[in-house]
Structures are given as structure tokens and as C-alpha cells.
Amino acid sequence: MAGIYLHIPFCKTRCIYCDFYSTTREDLRQRYVQALCLELKERKDYLKEATVETVYFGGGTPSQLSEENFDNIFQTLQEVYGLDKTIEITLEANPDDLTDEYVHTLRRFPFNRISLGIQTFDDRTLQLLHRRHNAAQAQNAVRRCREAGFDNISIDLIYGLPGETEKLWENDLMQALQLHPEHLSAYHLTYEEGTPLYRLRQEKRVREVDEDMSLKFFSQLNSTLRQAGYVHYEISNFCLPGKHARHNTSYWQGIPYLGCGPSAHSFDTRSREWNKASLETYIQGIEQGKRPYETEVLNADTRYNEYVMTGMRTIWGISLDKIRTDFGTERLDYLQRMAAPHLRRGKIVTQDGRLRLTEEGIFISDDIISDLMYV
Numbered sequence: 001m002a003g004i005y006l007h008i009p010f011c012k013t014r015c016i017y018c019d020f021y022s023t024t025r026e027d028l029r030q031r032y033v034q035a036l037c038l039e040l041k042e043r044k045d046y047l048k049e050a051t052v053e054t055v056y057f058g059g060g061t062p063s064q065l066s067e068e069n070f071d072n073i074f075q076t077l078q079e080v081y082g083l084d085k086t087i088e089i090t091l092e093a094n095p096d097d098l099t100d101e102y103v104h105t106l107r108r109f110p111f112n113r114i115s116l117g118i119q120t121f122d123d124r125t126l127q128l129l130h131r132r133h134n135a136a137q138a139q140n141a142v143r144r145c146r147e148a149g150f151d152n153i154s155i156d157l158i159y160g161l162p163g164e165t166e167k168l169w170e171n172d173l174m175q176a177l178q179l180h181p182e183h184l185s186a187y188h189l190t191y192e193e194g195t196p197l198y199r200l201r202q203e204k205r206v207r208e209v210d211e212d213m214s215l216k217f218f219s220q221l222n223s224t225l226r227q228a229g230y231v232h233y234e235i236s237n238f239c240l241p242g243k244h245a246r247h248n249t250s251y252w253q254g255i256p257y258l259g260c261g262p263s264a265h266s267f268d269t270r271s272r273e274w275n276k277a278s279l280e281t282y283i284q285g286i287e288q289g290k291r292p293y294e295t296e297v298l299n300a301d302t303r304y305n306e307y308v309m310t311g312m313r314t315i316w317g318i319s320l321d322k323i324r325t326d327f328g329t330e331r332l333d334y335l336q337r338m339a340a341p342h343l344r345r346g347k348i349v350t351q352d353g354r355l356r357l358t359e360e361g362i363f364i365s366d367d368i369i370s371d372l373m374y375v
């Protein structure tokens with residue numbers, strides 16, 4: 001079992017909060033897709049013939065790709081890895097790209113999940129963030145996907161935005177629920193160093209929400225979505241029963257994945273690799289047979305910490321058996337010692353040999369997880 005992540009590093013314009021790797025250059029798109037297909041072919045042994053169950057087109061803006069681009073990529077995926085056993089193929093899309101014609105084109109390909117970067121339904125905030133769509137375009141995009149037959153739609157929202165009030169956040173949640181998405185991801189805004197938004201905060205032209213407000217937003221998110229029947233299966237992710245994101249879940253469960261394209265990460269359970277975050281360097285490197293990448297062999301402590309950090313964020317928690325077998329009794333003892341006070345306070349529970357956060361524990365997940373880290 002394995003996944004493939006394809007990074008599509010093109011954006012029409014840049015949003016002011018974003019620090020993902022992407023470029024507004026359009027002239028290299030064709031050459032890039034050829035390089036990406038070459039990387040997929042050259043690294044076919046990375047997954048050691050594990051069955052590819054998920055493919056994720058992320059970015060950047062994958063919905064900037066053309067029909068011909070998708071033709072090339074899917075042909076390569078089919079030839080090299082086979083897609084017969086793939087259960088989930090996700091396309092991240094920007095609402096403004098999803099015209100009738102484009103959505104119709106997407107149906108020609110085996111995508112069975114669309115993840116829409118809506119972020120908020122407040123038009124003023126969308127403008128401030130330099131998003132290219134407005135609320136009406138977002139709603140229309142979801143409607144078009146539905147009409148075209150997509151039955152697994154995810155919506156991304158951001159909360160803790162400048163000037164956000166409980167009322168505005170409630171409105172975002174209500175508008176999102178009216179679209180009946182199968183899946184919803186909601187992340188707190190972070191002010192990433194080097195972004196225009198970070199500078200605006202330094203210049204005191206926007207104000208960060210305080211911790212109390214952040215907690216209120218998170219609490220509102222939890223209660224609204226639970227009441228609407230969504231399963232809170234990862235700190236920032238909610239889904240209708242059975243509709244969790246398979247690809248992202250495999251990251252949290254330590255399943256190997258191959259990541260292609262500039263800045264993409266790969267993981268084979270023992271080491272991590274990441275391609276350099278530069279489109280030009282990437283294309284040249286691939287064309288010359290010298291992929292620009294770095295690698296890190298993960299020692300047992302790092303693997304333990306990663307397993308605990310990602311697993312504890314999910315509803316499934318972490319397996320005590322796996323800790324013993326993969327990381328040894330010393331780390332298991334350590335984990336149990338560090339978990340004890342949180343168990344006593346009802347912030348975590350053990351059930352069926354697994355340790356996980358309780359509903360209360362979710363609110364202090366960062367503190368609990370940092371206590372469980374092996375240092």
C-alpha cells in the first residue's frame with residue numbers, strides 16, 4: 001500500500017499568506033509536465049512495487065493544468081504504476097478555475113475527489129488575502145462539480161483571519177455546510193515568515209487574533225461540525241462517515257509515498273527525500289538525469305516522534321504494540337510514563353491497545369503531544 005503526490009507548482013497569482021512553493025511563470029508548464037512524467041518513470045522502484053492506492057495532485061494550483069497535461073500524466077501513471085487498484089485520486093482546485101468546460105474536462109480523467117481551496121466566504125477577506133475567487137464563484141464551483149457527478153468534495157477553510165469575529169466564522173461554517181461537502185479541512189491562519197501577510201502584521205496593518213479567540217473558533221468548529229454529523233477524525237479534518245481523505249490519512253499512518261515535482265517530499269518508512277524547491281533547477285536536473293534532492297535517514301527516535309506526533313492527531317491514535325515492536329520497550333515505558341498524568345485527567349484514553357486524545361484532550365493536543373515526544 002502506497003501513495004503518490006504530484007506537486008503542481010503553478011499559480012496565476014500568489015495569495016499573501018502562502019508559503020508553499022509555486023511560481024506565476026506559465027512558459028515552463030509544458031516542459032514541467034514532461035519532467036514530472038520523467039521523474040515518475042525514473043523513480044518507479046522507490047515504492048518497491050507496493051500497490052498505489054492514492055494519488056494526490058497538490059500545489060500550487062493543479063487546476064491550472066490543461067487537458068493535454070492531464071493526458072500525459074495519467075498515461076504515465078497508468079503505464080508505470082497502474083491505476084487499477086487506486087481507490088482515491090484527488091485534485092486540488094481553485095474555485096475560479098472550475099468553469100463548466102473545465103469541470104467537464106476533468107470528468108474525462110479518473111479523479112474521484114475534488115478538494116476546493118475556498119478558505120472563507122467573506123468577500124472582503126478573500127480580497128485582502130489576494131484570493132482570485134469570491135464567495136459566489138466558490139458556491140458555483142461546488143455546484144458544477146456536483147452536477148458533473150463528483151460525489152466526494154472537500155472544502156478547505158481558514159480561521160483566525162484578520163478581523164474575523166465569531167459571527168463571521170459561524171457564517172463561513174454555515175455556508176460551507178449548505179454545500180454538503182463530504183469532507184472539510186479547517187486550519188488556523190499562520191503568519192509565515194517571508195510572506196506579505198507577515199509583513200503586514202509587522203507593520204501593524206493587520207492584527208492577529210488572540211489565543212482566546214482562536215480557542216473559541218476551534219470550539220465553534222468542533223461543535224458545529226459534530227452537530228452536522230461530521231466525524232472529527234484529525235485535529236484539522238472532518239468528514240461524513242467513511243469519507244476521510246485516504247491519501248492524507250496514509251501520511252498520518254506512516255504509509256510510504258512517492259512525491260514528485262519541486263519541493264515534493266517522499267517517504268519510504270526509513271528515510272525522507274525532498275526535491276529542491278525551484279522549478280528551473282528541477283526541470284534542468286531531471287532533463288540531465290540529475291534530480292536535485294536532499295535526503296535524511298530517520299533514526300529510531302525521529303521515527304518514534306513522527307509516529308506519535310501524526311498518529312495522536314487522529315481519531316485512531318497510536319498502537320502500543322507498534323511502539324513496542326518498532327521502537328522498543330524503553331520508548332514504550334517512556335510513553336506510558338509521560339501519558340499517565342494526561343490519562344488521569346481524562347485528556348487521553350487507552351482503548352483496544354491504542355492511545356488517543358479524548359474530546360477534551362483535542363483542545364490541548366500540542367501540549368500533550370509535546371510531552372510524549374522522546375527527547
Ligand code: SF4
Nearest residue numbers: 011014015018059060
Ligand atoms: S493558490 Fe494556493 S498555492 Fe497558490 S498562492 Fe494561493 S494558497 Fe498558495
